[in-house]
Amino acid sequence: MDPYRLPKIAFPSRYDITLRPDLDTATFSGTETIRVTVGEPADEIILNAIEIDIEEATLGDRSLSTSHDPETERIRLSDGAQIPPGEHTLSLRFSGILNDKLHGFYRSTFTDADGRDHVVATTQFEATDARRAFPCWDEPEYKAVFGITLVVPEGLLAVSNGAEISRTKLDDGTIRILFSDTPRMSTYLVAFVVGPFVATEPVDAGGVPLRVVHQAGQERLAEFAVEAGAHYLRWFADYYDIPYQGDKMDLIAIPDFAFGAMENLGAVTFRESALLVDLETASHGEVQRVSEVIAHELAHMWFGDYVTMKWWNGVWLNEAFATFMEMIAQDAWKPEWKTWLSFAPLRSRSMITDALQATRPVEFPVVAPHEADEMFDVLTYLKGSSLVRMLQRFLGEEVFRKGVETYLEAHAFANTETSDLWAALEQASGQPVGSVMESWIFSGGYPQVDIGLDNGSIVARQHRFQYRPSGDGDLWQIPLTLAYGAGDVVHRTDVVFDTPEIRIDVEDPVNWVLANAGGHGYYRSRYSPDLLERILERLDRLSALDRYGLIDDMWACVIAGQTDIGAYLDLLTRFGNETEHAVWTAIVESIRQIHHTFDPSPAFERYVRDLLTPAAKRLGWAPHPEEDGLTRRLRGLLISALGRYGNDGQVRARAIELLPAVFDHTLDPEVAQAVINVTADAGLADYETFFSEYERAETPQDENRYLYALPLFPDRALVERTFAMALDGRIRTQNAPFVVELLLANRSASRVAWDLYTHHWDDQVRAFPPSLLKRTLGTLWTLSDMADEVHAFFDRRTVRHAEKAVTQELERLDAMAAFRDRASEQLVVYLTE
Ligand SMILES: [Zn+2]
Structure with missing residues (x-):
């Protein structure tokens, strides 16, 4: 028997579940009645449960005994006699714990504005943790209807997938709340949240009431989510041309949450920063993130929940x-x-x-x-x-x-x-x-398409793009969009390119060619030098996505050893007039990678200043009233890059002057974010002040800005202090791995950070659930000057549930180390020319 798939003997069609969470003792008790169809005579019923004690199990009027198999997270129920095919009613009484591992039925805590501590009981079941809250057939295929009842202390808000249909005060003073039946759905989408929360007034989202559930005092931060949620729920019903299947929608902000959000049908849970936002003080990117996460989860109501x-x-x-x-x-x-x-x-x-x-x-x-x-x-x-x-x-x-x-x-x-x-x-x-x-x-990787001209024909060749070529002959069926100018006419050709080489004969002389025109293809393009020059000559007529792709593809070719870094830095100097935020992110990203890979160099810092200053000067430090959000965002990006990678004395000095306005919230949010990062990174801000701003922040965005600035401080003692806070609970587990990740990328203190990281490895394994521990690995590539040591450390360990991620991050580190070896000399030559 496959230990991971339940035997297809019994099929639940309906669960009626009553749960009583006890927030003080971090436990819960529950009962459930499951309607089950048994397909063939069976000796036992097998279902999933883990960390749950079964106190009583009956099938109809038969009493069953329970055996647990913690390895496979299953229980077996039987009374020794055969169970005949047909409809049965399985009843269970059980108890369990509200854990602090951010999965299953778990505890989250927060402190209110008056300094009082509160506890929330909430759920996160994907992929296989519904079994921690109630015994069930915990595989997505076993869809059923769920009738949920929660018994909770008076004064707490309780939310589940369906709308509340009744509440009854019980003799012991608790309140029994009955929720409407869910549509037929998978166990991983069941949810319940109980806590001292409040909800916004319901708004109409295409005939469905929608609310945002949050802590008291966060009302203002929920306004955007109400608007976005109502819009997107209507929009998706229209796009799919299928109504939403739930009877209400709650978007719930949870103080401790492992992921961004979770698409529980009708009761979507979010980390606070992905739902609550203050439009007055948040940056464009922060607002956009909230919009995207809400849209993502609501898209799942159809794609994921319904099917x-x-x-x-x-x-x-x-x-x-x-x-x-x-x-x-x-x-x-x-x-x-x-x-x-x-x-x-x-x-x-x-x-x-x-x-x-x-x-x-x-x-x-x-x-x-x-x-x-x-x-x-x-x-x-x-x-x-x-x-x-x-x-x-x-x-x-x-x-x-x-x-x-x-x-x-x-x-x-x-x-x-x-x-x-x-x-x-x-x-x-x-x-x-x-x-x-x-x-x-079904195969990893993606192609590179090399474009050249040969006797008037356009020639495209495909081969796999890799940092370290493996020489395999994989071919992709590439939906190739070519744009080219021939004579006075611009042509566009769409072909499925599935051979190693393709030739396109053109009658008139070809002036220029652009592969992946429009920029939506998942492949890289590389042009012969003469073609590249001809593209650059008409740079101002390319779309922004095409300009982005030109930079990003060439940078990837530099890392892969196909292109000299000098040629790339020279290419960037052609982008001085660029005004698009996204195109600058490609430029700044490559600068960041150079900054993290090579020894600090005044010549490179000067290059960065020469490259970015004209664009930064055009924008100045203060936005114009009618400026769009992306231009504001570009200003922040350029200030941050100049201060951090350009070692720009003027920018840093101005940033320090502006700090009081940051604390007062009177500065443009994009500039504020940049000022925080620049002054922390240069060690010019006061750590204590940033820490107290973090602690007393009134929005999740403000909290994150100061929190993620703490690991940027270059001082060794401060690196130690930040690392200690990531492990001792002063920084929430949901955020701590990101802080560690940033510490490892601290260019001035990566040695200290790495020593702390390795020395406290076991503490991190204990403190962070596997899915979160993995997040500390994202900046290993910045440690290319100690690549051997990093390898040796991970060679001696297996990182549970993240083996693939470790292998990938180590290979990326190798790629950056090889790049460093190869390009150091090229960089010096280019910068001293
Ligand atoms: Zn998703």
């Missing part, structure tokens, strides 16, 4: 699709945010991991559910959504939409494999979607 993957191998599609949907929904709502431009750096992030030999196919077989934990990474969210975007552009937006609608209708309240979506899209489009997507989904 669900059969097993965890399909979780990538769930997440890739919701990420893609968050982008198109936001782009439709706020076109001025240029969402697909801001998506470009996210695509680039996945292309870094995916250029490693240790990358993985987007979809892979999952045997144990915990293997799916490794799927929650950039490849699933960002490569996956990039591929969906490429496919949507290839098929056409309306054809794609229609295919998705067909897919959802065909599998309503049921479960699917990835191929079911391709089939629906094939039906809608008449295109070979399955075979095109197969080459992208």
